[in-house]
Amino acid sequence: MRILYHLPLSPYSRKVRLALGEKRLPFELKMERVWERRPDYLAHNPAGTVPMLVEETGLAIPDSWVICEYLEEAYPDTPLLGRTLAERVEVRRLVVWFDEKFGNEVTRNLLNEKVMKRISGRGNPDGGALRAGYANIRFHLSYIDWLAETRQWMAGNMLSLADFAAASHLSCLDFIDDIAWDSAPAAKDWYARIKSRPCFRSLLQDRVSGMTPPAHYADLDF
Template sequence: MRILYHLPLSPYSRKVRLALGEKRIPFDLRSERIWERREAYLAMNPACTVPVLTEDNGLAIADSAAICEYLDEAYPEVTLIGRTLAERAEVRRLACWFDGKFSTEVTRLLVYERHLKSLMGRGNPDAAAIRAGYQNLKPHMEYLGWLAESRAWLAGPNLSLADLAAAAQLSVLDYIGDVDWSVNEAAREWYARVKSRPAFRPLLTDRVSGLTPPPHYADLDF
């Protein structure tokens, strides 16, 4: 069976779970304790990050962007990257925006400093980094709201990898209670639409020991 090695609070794992779900590709989910640096896992992905996808024919694909490109090429019935060159450029620009810029400026600061750091025994949270994360979240929510208002979905008329990349980041922040959805109605309405898709349902039942999400996390009408 196809296997996705993941961690529940990894936004990149979540993006691939959403992509597999939207494409209705069945898969088994396996937690990978990457900090143990398992040898067989390192052989598949020397960067030792999640996710990694393995296919029944033995193919192992590392890096969430490489996995999503692979899925769109191997299972093209439902495309998540778009049809025309212009659509595909816009989808990829925004997927990179959320995977890269948003993650660096917001998710990593908040998730690492507020939670992972103490779980990993690396000392106290850095208050300045947390403040920066919250500060950076504001313009990102505005941009998200602007995209959601100007277009049916973030990158254009169709749901795409851009929506999945954005929702993956935001769903992790939402799990740790860091998103104030009242600040931007268009962003909230867009997230409600993504959240109510069948592919999103498994993410809403994720639980991490020692970290309880706020009551609205799994609520479709938040």
């Protein structure tokens, strides 16, 4: 069986779970506590990051970007990167936007400070990082709201990896109740649409010991 090494609140792992699910590729999830730096894991992925996908053939594929490009080439049915060259530029531009810009400006400051530090025993959240995260998320949420208002999906008319990248970060932040959905009604509608897809189900069932998500987290009609 195909194995995906992951962490429940890693948006990069979630993006790959959504891509695998949408492409109807069965896989088994294994949690990898990356901070333990397990030698067997590092042998396949010296960077020591999640996610890593291991195919039944034994091919090990680290990093969410590498995995998603691989999935698109190995399993081209249900394309997730767009059809024309211009569409593919816009999908990938937004994946970079969410995974790097949103990731550095919001997810790192809020999720890593509040959750990852505690889980991996690296101390208390840094107040400056939290303040920066809360300031940045407002700007990002209105950009997502504008995209959702002017397009059917994040990158245009087609559901794509851009939607999965955005929804992965947002779903992790929603788990810690850090999203002011009422300030962004179009983004909220778009998120409700993507949340009700079958591939999203397993994400909403994730639990992290010692943490309870808000009531609306797994509610499809929130």
